[in-house]
Amino acid sequence: MSLLRANGVTKIFGGLVALSNVTFSANKGEILGLIGPNGAGKTTLFNVVNGFYAPSKGEVFFKEERISHLKPHQICKLGIGRTFQVVKPLQRMTVLDNVIASAFLRAKNKAQAEEIAVEALRFTGLYEDRNIISKGLPLGKRKRLEVTRALATKPEMLLMDESFAGLNPTEINDQIEIIRQIKSKGITIMVIEHHMRVIMSISDRIVILNYGEKIAEGTPSEIGKNPLVIEAYLGEAESA
Amino acid sequence: MKKSLPILIVILLAVLPLIGLSSYLMHIFILVIIYSMIGMAWNLLGGYCGQVSFGHAAFFGVGAYTAGLLYSKLGVSPWWGLILSVFVVTAFSLVIGFICLRLRGPYFALATLAMGEVLRVTSENLVKFTGGDVGILLRERTWVGKTWFYYIILLLAIGAFLLVKKVIESKLGYYFVSIREDQDAAESLGIDTTFYKTIALCLSGAIAGLAGAFYTNYMGYIDPKVVFNLHDISIVTIMVVMVGGVATYWGPTIGAIIMVFLAELIRSNPGLGAAHQTLFGILLIFIIIFLPNGIVGDFRKIIRLFKPRGALR
Numbered sequence: 203m204s205l206l207r208a209n210g211v212t213k214i215f216g217g218l219v220a221l222s223n224v225t226f227s228a229n230k231g232e233i234l235g236l237i238g239p240n241g242a243g244k245t246t247l248f249n250v251v252n253g254f255y256a257p258s259k260g261e262v263f264f265k266e267e268r269i270s271h272l273k274p275h276q277i278c279k280l281g282i283g284r285t286f287q288v289v290k291p292l293q294r295m296t297v298l299d300n301v302i303a304s305a306f307l308r309a310k311n312k313a314q315a316e317e318i319a320v321e322a323l324r325f326t327g328l329y330e331d332r333n334i335i336s337k338g339l340p341l342g343k344r345k346r347l348e349v350t351r352a353l354a355t356k357p358e359m360l361l362m363d364e365s366f367a368g369l370n371p372t373e374i375n376d377q378i379e380i381i382r383q384i385k386s387k388g389i390t391i392m393v394i395e396h397h398m399r400v401i402m403s404i405s406d407r408i409v410i411l412n413y414g415e416k417i418a419e420g421t422p423s424e425i426g427k428n429p430l431v432i433e434a435y436l437g438e439a440e441s442a
Numbered sequence: 443m444k445k446s447l448p449i450l451i452v453i454l455l456a457v458l459p460l461i462g463l464s465s466y467l468m469h470i471f472i473l474v475i476i477y478s479m480i481g482m483a484w485n486l487l488g489g490y491c492g493q494v495s496f497g498h499a500a501f502f503g504v505g506a507y508t509a510g511l512l513y514s515k516l517g518v519s520p521w522w523g524l525i526l527s528v529f530v531v532t533a534f535s536l537v538i539g540f541i542c543l544r545l546r547g548p549y550f551a552l553a554t555l556a557m558g559e560v561l562r563v564t565s566e567n568l569v570k571f572t573g574g575d576v577g578i579l580l581r582e583r584t585w586v587g588k589t590w591f592y593y594i595i596l597l598l599a600i601g602a603f604l605l606v607k608k609v610i611e612s613k614l615g616y617y618f619v620s621i622r623e624d625q626d627a628a629e630s631l632g633i634d635t636t637f638y639k640t641i642a643l644c645l646s647g648a649i650a651g652l653a654g655a656f657y658t659n660y661m662g663y664i665d666p667k668v669v670f671n672l673h674d675i676s677i678v679t680i681m682v683v684m685v686g687g688v689a690t691y692w693g694p695t696i697g698a699i700i701m702v703f704l705a706e707l708i709r710s711n712p713g714l715g716a717a718h719q720t721l722f723g724i725l726l727i728f729i730i731i732f733l734p735n736g737i738v739g740d741f742r743k744i745i746r747l748f749k750p751r752g753a754l755r
Contacts, residue, residue, distance in 0.1 A: 252630055253630075254626065254629075254630075273629070273634075274626075274629040274630045275629050275630075275631075275632050275633055275634045275635070276634075278629075278630055278631060278632035279632050283630075283631075284630045286626075286627060286630075290623070290624040290626070290627035292619060292620055292623040292624070293623060294619075294623070294689075295619060295623075299616070302616060303616040303617065303619070303620045303631070304620075304631040304632070306613045306616060306617070307631065307632040307633075311613075312612065312613065315613070315616075351631060352631070355631055355632050
């Protein structure tokens with residue numbers, strides 16, 4: 203069953219067509235990878251789903267409810283969490299306070315918010331670092347903090363924008379482990395990633411964008427063989 | 443020690459008028475408290491919520507004129523202005539918020555700067571309503587001495603302090619700081635940023651307006667150039683918070699003490715008096731370079747500076 207469905211989404215900035223007639227759906231409980239060369243429109247697609255941009259044409263549905271006219275905070279409330287490519291923690295707050303701030307969305311009071319926050323921190327393994335000012339965290343943990351904050355809003359679906367960029371191999375393995383655990387909680391995940399090893403190993407299905415258009419969709423093994431994908435990533439088939 | 447310190451300070455402030463200070467010194471203390479109150483108001487919006495306002499004189503002035511017009515137009519005691527100003531300024535803040543809060547960063551700051559100036563010029567020209575540059579004079583004063591005025595503003599300021607503290611420690615506080623640190627991230631974490639920014643603006647405006655309403659009662663005279671003053675209120679308020687410490691509970695109070703005494707010191711010196719704005723500017727540059735978090739925020743840094751470390755320095 204599809205949890206999120208985008209129908210012919212087009213986004214135009216002035217004369218630039220960033221997304222053109224993109225249709226895809228994410229099924230409940232799966233990990234959907236979103237890949238494509240730089241500038242292909244991946245983050246723009248996230249911004250449309252997340253509500254930062256209204257699509258120029260087309261619609262987005264979440265649980266069969268049209269969300270493409272809603273604001274980001276309303277969409278978050280409906281159950282779509284998001285992490286950013288450039289991590290945006292609340293610099294001058296402790297890790298715990300960061301997570302409490304987002305946990306308030308589903309909490310009646312501070313005690314309850316703290317409870318949700320602690321639970322999320324234990325889940326992502328940041329509990330030991332809870333009293334550190336988040337400015338001082340290494341990048342790997344800051345990326346994990348982003349995920350923790352999104353999880354504290356108790357999403358049904360999580361959009362992850364390049365959660366692996368800039369991480370070392372150990373941190374990448376930790377992050378993969380966390381994504382798998384999030385999936386096992388029944389949360390649907392859509393992930394943008396350049397790291398091919400990561401995307402191939404975690405995704406159930408993959409959607410590929412190039413120049414704002416969806417050029418292919420399928421399981422990792424299908425995608426790996428698709429000539430259009432190889433061309434988009436490695437240039438002409440002959441030279442590849 | 444840490445717990446009893448605020449109580450100690452309150453007791454100290456409460457007995458201050460009893461030791462027989464001169465009327466001039468009492469006036470200075472009242473000014474300090476007024477500025478610390480506007481500072482707290484600014485800090486809530488600018489320090490915690492990150493919406494830097496260059497027009498807090500607007501809220502202060504609207505509060506002051508609420509009390510003044512009650513007296514001049516309706517013949518009601520201007521003390522009722524303390525209560526009414528809260529409602530008037532909150533309503534005013536809602537309007538301003540609707541217009542200005544869709545702007546971000548420097549654009550918001552510029553819009554608030556314009557807001558203060560627009561109100562000053564408007565009240566100067568609405569002669570029939572506000573009395574224009576002639577201002578509003580309260581013919582009968584409640585007290586000649588300063589003691590009761592001092593206690594009233596002290597009470598109001600303590601109230602404002604506790605309100606800010608309560609707000610910042612609640613869900614609102616977390617949301618304000620989230621908005622300050624990154625509005626887009628806050629939005630995508632489910633925070634209705636427009637709504638919460640409006641709340642911050644209304645709270646901040648109401649506190650500044652209350653200080654304004656008190657000012658009318660205390661001074662017994664207001665005119666547009668005084669209560670909507672860009673430099674003496676809007677800018678000095680920012681300096682009060684910057685010097686004391688942005689986004690700290692005690693920053694506005696510490697800043698107000700320093701700024702008011704400094705201003706009096708400079709003005710009382712005939713050689714320096716004319717240059718007091720220049721000197722404030724230089725002070726601000728030094729604060730930004732050396733104590734970016736203000737005296738309260740960088741307190742440890744200052745302590746370290748004065749600790750004799752023998753060979754180290």
